[in-house]
Amino acid sequence: MKRWVLAAVTSVTLGLVTATTPAQASPQLPVVKCAFTPTPDNPAARPVVRPLPYALTVGKVRVTFRTNYGPIVMDLDRGGAAPCAVHNMASLVLQHFYDHSQCWRLTNSERLGVLQCGDIYEVEKGGPGYKFPDEVSGKETYERGTIAMGNQGPGTNGSEFFIVHSFAHIPANYSVLGKVVKGMDALDRMVKDGIIPSERGPLDGAPAHPVKINTATFF
Numbered sequence: 001m002k003r004w005v006l007a008a009v010t011s012v013t014l015g016l017v018t019a020t021t022p023a024q025a026s027p028q029l030p031v032v033k034c035a036f037t038p039t040p041d042n043p044a045a046r047p048v049v050r051p052l053p054y055a056l057t058v059g060k061v062r063v064t065f066r067t068n069y070g071p072i073v074m075d076l077d078r079g080g081a082a083p084c085a086v087h088n089m090a091s092l093v094l095q096h097f098y099d100h101s102q103c104w105r106l107t108n109s110e111r112l113g114v115l116q117c118g119d120i121y122e123v124e125k126g127g128p129g130y131k132f133p134d135e136v137s138g139k140e141t142y143e144r145g146t147i148a149m150g151n152q153g154p155g156t157n158g159s160e161f162f163i164v165h166s167f168a169h170i171p172a173n174y175s176v177l178g179k180v181v182k183g184m185d186a187l188d189r190m191v192k193d194g195i196i197p198s199e200r201g202p203l204d205g206a207p208a209h210p211v212k213i214n215t216a217t218f219f
Contacts, residue, residue: 042127048129066217071183081135109204113165142167
């Protein structure tokens with residue numbers, strides 16, 4: 001089973017075309033090396049195979065998160081600053097890691113307006129059992145519709161990501177994967193439904209109406 005998953009992950013994340021291994025890849029193939037490091041102190045919330053340590057640097061991957069508020073369609077940019085992060089999300093989507101999960105954090109303050117998803121258990125708990133480095137240039141901006149990796153400090157990327165529904169006045173410390181191309185109205189309705197206050201503030205907590213990801217698929 002693991003062998004089949006590994007081959008399938010290779011096929012999708014290295015081009016959606018072939019299950020070629022890195023050793024067989026053409027020298028001219030536009031790829032970068034990625035480092036996915038196991039986190040034994042923070043084991044996987046769901047069984048997944050780590051992505052292969054190479055990512056394409058051309059093209060885009062279209063992913064649809066089907067939520068209880070409607071579909072959110074995004075284009076992940078392999079040619080951007082974070083090809084390993086795109087490669088990672090494609091791998092997790094293929095392995096159904098995000099299916100039947102919940103988005104635990106919604107913010108709508110003057111500094112930060114995002115929906116945070118990808119944690120299986122609760123905010124910042126329940127990742128894939130590995131981590132990988134940040135991919136940032138220092139010039140990142142986080143305007144409406146941006147999808148970026150969430151983290152708990154430098155080099156702690158895993159499955160967590162956020163979508164900017166308004167703006168995010170934050171340092172350029174978060175790897176940008178791409179943009180939402182359809183479904184921002186769903187996020188607007190989530191914000192309209194309200195936020196449960198938390199220790200982080202009155203406009204930073206769980207969505208008042210739970211936001212659930214039913215499935216995450218390609219196309």
